[in-house]
Amino acid sequence: GENVEQHPSTLSVQEGDSAVIKCTYSDSASNYFPWYKQELGKRPQLIIDIRSNVGEKKDQRIAVTLNKTAKHFSLHITETQPEDSAVYFCAASTGYQKVTFGTGTKLQVIP
Amino acid sequence: SQTIHQWPATLVQPVGSPLSLECTVEGTSNPNLYWYRQAAGRGLQLLFYSVGIGQISSEVPQNLSASRPQDRQFILSSKKLLLSDSGFYLCAWSVLIHYEQYFGPGTRLTVT
Numbered sequence: 001g002e003n004v005e006q007h008p009s010t011l012s013v014q015e016g017d018s019a020v021i022k023c024t025y026s027d028s029a030s031n032y033f034p035w036y037k038q039e040l041g042k043r044p045q046l047i048i049d050i051r052s053n054v055g056e057k058k059d060q061r062i063a064v065t066l067n068k069t070a071k072h073f074s075l076h077i078t079e080t081q082p083e084d085s086a087v088y089f090c091a092a093s094t095g096y097q098k099v100t101f102g103t104g105t106k107l108q109v110i111p
Numbered sequence: 112s113q114t115i116h117q118w119p120a121t122l123v124q125p126v127g128s129p130l131s132l133e134c135t136v137e138g139t140s141n142p143n144l145y146w147y148r149q150a151a152g153r154g155l156q157l158l159f160y161s162v163g164i165g166q167i168s169s170e171v172p173q174n175l176s177a178s179r180p181q182d183r184q185f186i187l188s189s190k191k192l193l194l195s196d197s198g199f200y201l202c203a204w205s206v207l208i209h210y211e212q213y214f215g216p217g218t219r220l221t222v223t
Contacts, residue, residue: 032210043201043214044155089155099205099212103154 002027004092006102013080014110021105023090024072030092033066033073034099038087048075080109113138117202117215124222130175130189132218134202137183142204144185145212146177149199161185197222 003026013019025033031052036044050057050064050073057064061080066073077084090102114137124130136142146158157170159177167177174193178186185202202215 034211043217046211046213049211093210095210098157098160099210101155101157 002030002092002094002098002100004090004100004102006090006105008105009103010106010108012108012110015080015082017080019077019080019084019107019109021075021088021090021107022072023074023092023102024070025092025100026071027092027094028068028071029094032093032095032099033064034091034093035062035064035075036089036091036101038089038104040086044089077107080107082109082111085109113204113213115202115204115213115215117200117218119218120216121219122221124192124220126194126222127191130187130192130196130220132187132200132202132220134185134187134215135183136204139183139204139206141182142206144179145203145205146185146187147201147203147214149201151198155201158187192222194222196220 006023034049035047037047038044048059048062048064050066052068055066061078063076085108087104087106089104091099093099116135118133143162145160147155148158149155159167159169161167161179164179164182175189200218203212205212
């Protein structure tokens with residue numbers, strides 16, 4: 001089955017700096033890669049996703065990149081703000097029922 | 112628009128007691144439904160998923176079971192809870208062709 005590895009497990013950045021979270025996947029058939037943000041005590045919320053026919057996608061301060069050859073994808077957050085502090089999960093899916101999640105990255109933005 | 116409900120929001124149960132958590136989805140038909148468990152400070156562990164009424168796939172063998180008696184209803188059960196069953200239980204739904212998975216508000220279960 002699919003295996004998704006996520007790094008780093010914790011990340012601290014100064015407010016205004018950029019943050020990058022990286023994930024690798026094992027199943028070459030995966031074609032959908034979502035990212036979720038989970039604030040303390042809340043449900044995970046889908047913040048951005050990318051499909052395998054696209055190499056990069058941007059939505060305001062967040063962007064995702066995908067390298068299908070290397071089987072890795074990344075989340076980039078620019079101009080970080082304290083409200084970006086949360087746990088971020090990457091995931092991969094072949095589109096057939098299941099989504100496999102990474103282990104999460106706890107991002108702390110220091111004011 | 113689609114809405115997903117879970118109840119109860121919080122639950123404290125003694126070891127050995129039964130469990131029933133319910134999840135319902137509104138605004139969509141024939142969704143894929145999922146149960147996840149999240150231990151404190153940990154990732155998302157897929158427990159069960161269902162692609163239709165009465166169709167349940169189990170990802171992790173344990174003392175939990177799931178049922179889907181109606182198209183938009185998903186139930187997580189246990190006959191006897193263990194201390195290790197404590198955690199944050201999340202229900203999620205998706206529509207196959209769209210892939211995106213959306214989570215319910217969760218049930219925080221503490222087994223004492």
